[in-house]
Amino acid sequence: MTQIEFQDVSYSNDEKSILKDISISIEPGDYVSVMGPSGSGKSTLLKLCCHLISPTGGRILFNGDDLMQQDPIEVRKKISYCFQTPTLFGETVEDNISFSYAIRKQNVDRERVHSLFSRFNMSQDYLGHKIQGLSGGEKQRIALIRTLLFMPDVLLLDEVTSALDADNTLIVEKAIEALNGEGVTILWVTHNPEQGRKYAGKLLTIEDGQINSLEELK
Numbered sequence: 001m002t003q004i005e006f007q008d009v010s011y012s013n014d015e016k017s018i019l020k021d022i023s024i025s026i027e028p029g030d031y032v033s034v035m036g037p038s039g040s041g042k043s044t045l046l047k048l049c050c051h052l053i054s055p056t057g058g059r060i061l062f063n064g065d066d067l068m069q070q071d072p073i074e075v076r077k078k079i080s081y082c083f084q085t086p087t088l089f090g091e092t093v094e095d096n097i098s099f100s101y102a103i104r105k106q107n108v109d110r111e112r113v114h115s116l117f118s119r120f121n122m123s124q125d126y127l128g129h130k131i132q133g134l135s136g137g138e139k140q141r142i143a144l145i146r147t148l149l150f151m152p153d154v155l156l157l158d159e160v161t162s163a164l165d166a167d168n169t170l171i172v173e174k175a176i177e178a179l180n181g182e183g184v185t186i187l188w189v190t191h192n193p194e195q196g197r198k199y200a201g202k203l204l205t206i207e208d209g210q211i212n213s214l215e216e217l218k
Contacts, residue, residue: 003028010057020209031186033196036206042189046156050079080152084159086143094127100149116145121171137168157188
């Protein structure tokens with residue numbers, strides 16, 4: 001079954017047309033790079049995928065059912081969105097990790113936490129670090145770890161490495177590639193042509209709110 005399907009989807013905001021008649025099918029386990037000029041509608045596409053905004057035309061199906069008829073909280077447990085600029089809260093890294101378990105009324109799974117910190121090349125000492133003292137790359141990796149404590153079916157990445165140095169970018173790229181290998185569907189918005197083709201199986205190019213091309217890479 002197709003995991004996410006856009007059927008002639010349009011989105012307008014303040015009478016401005018941002019996406020126009022988008023039709024695309026995302027299959028389970030896909031790794032799709034989304035590219036195109038600034039303002040072409042890439043981030044809007046991701047927000048539509050996880051029920052953050054609603055289409056003004058057409059339908060979006062998730063696992064065969066109308067996405068807009070599904071509980072958005074339940075949808076976001078299965079479809080996770082990582083923003084370009086990470087937002088951390090509380091005072092410490094531990095605050096961000098424990099929150100994900102507290103809202104589910106579960107004890108912290110220390111084995112899962114340790115596994116993710118290792119995957120993103122971070123030591124356990126970071127749990128005690130103050131948020132204010134973290135670098136941009138450290139904040140982005142913590143935000144990704146927080147998102148992945150409970151494995152999503154679909155991971156939406158919105159230029160998450162655009163402000164990172166080469167070393168941090170490679171760490172994130174390798175971690176995301178491994179997640180895809182474990183069955184997580186990836187949609188990654190990037191402006192970097194090399195990154196867009198490096199790991200993905202499909203390259204979706206959006207221009208002026210419309211699909212310009214969908215290229216099979218593998």
